[in-house]
Each structure stands twice: as C-alpha cells, then as structure tokens.
Amino acid sequence: MAEHEKMVVCRDLDGREHRVPASHVSWRPSVYGIIVRNDELLVCRHFGKFNLPGGGIEIGETLEDGLLREIKEETGIVAARARLVAADSNLFKMPYERGFVQSVLLYYVCEAVGGELSIDGFDAHERQYAELAQWVPLSTMATWQIASSNDWRPFAQMALELNKSQLKPKTH
Numbered sequence: 001m002a003e004h005e006k007m008v009v010c011r012d013l014d015g016r017e018h019r020v021p022a023s024h025v026s027w028r029p030s031v032y033g034i035i036v037r038n039d040e041l042l043v044c045r046h047f048g049k050f051n052l053p054g055g056g057i058e059i060g061e062t063l064e065d066g067l068l069r070e071i072k073e074e075t076g077i078v079a080a081r082a083r084l085v086a087a088d089s090n091l092f093k094m095p096y097e098r099g100f101v102q103s104v105l106l107y108y109v110c111e112a113v114g115g116e117l118s119i120d121g122f123d124a125h126e127r128q129y130a131e132l133a134q135w136v137p138l139s140t141m142a143t144w145q146i147a148s149s150n151d152w153r154p155f156a157q158m159a160l161e162l163n164k165s166q167l168k169p170k171t172h
Helices: 065-076 138-143 153-167
Strands: 006-010 017-021 023-039 041-048 049-051 055-058 077-091 099-116 130-137
Touching: 006 099, 023 065, 023 077, 023 153, 041 065, 041 138, 055 065, 065 077, 065 099, 065 130, 077 153, 099 153, 130 138, 138 153
Parallel strands: 006 077, 023 099
Antiparallel strands: 006 017, 023 041, 023 055, 041 049, 041 130, 077 099
C-alpha cells in the first residue's frame, strides 16, 4: 500500500464499517429486478433477510441479459420488459471474505412472464445462504430486514409509483 493511498469505508450486510485502501476495492456493476404481481413483490431471502433478485453482471454480458439471467437463477421466474428506474452506488464488503467492491447498482422494473419459484439456479455458494424466493405483500415492505448494504426499498417504491402513473387512463 502506498504511503498516502486513499482509504475508503465499505459496509457489510450488518452495517459494520471496514476501512480499506482504495486499491483493495474492485468495481462491480450489478442489476436488480423489481417485479410486482397482485400487490406482491418478488424477493429473495439471503441470510434470512430480504433482497431483490439480481447481482453482478458478467464480462461481455449486456445489462438486460445479466438482469434476466440473475432473476431466473435466483428465483426460477422468467422476466421480460425491463425498464431502468434508478441507479445508485455504494462501497461494500462482500460476504464470506470475498473482498471489497464499489458497486454500481441499477434497478429495473420488470414483468414476470413465466417460470415458477425454484432454487435450481443456485450455485454452490448461494446454497449456503439463500432460500427459495417468494412473493411478499407490498403492504409489509416497511418491516422487512434488508440483505443488502444499500436499502433498495425507495427504488421499489419509485418503480411502483411509475407503474401506477403509466397505468392511469389518459384524459384529454
């Protein structure tokens, strides 16, 4: 580490701060799906808490392809018609000593078009901490414990408001 290297603070899932040299942080573009059906939001359970389906995109993958892949892997649900609704960034300590990242988080509203809830897409690592995704009533969202260093609920609310405004009949 250089003598005057910039230090940054990364938070873990429990909100604890980790002060690390900036050179120890890598970039992680990530995408997350906001999918509502019958006043319920599709959520994943990670570490016993709620998260949106999504995660890091792979090199050579488009944002939308990564989003649809992540949703299918984490939930079993096939999504389509992704529309970007929000973007954010944070500094994060990945679970299980996987390192520190500066995430660019992109939130998309999507529609469920097929599939069924499943854990078939989980890799060996996800099988250690993830549970079957579920549809959870939006009315309970304020009480959820979030499995993310970034509280995504305001973005989910923004997506819901956007959908409501687009569904209103136009008057002239």
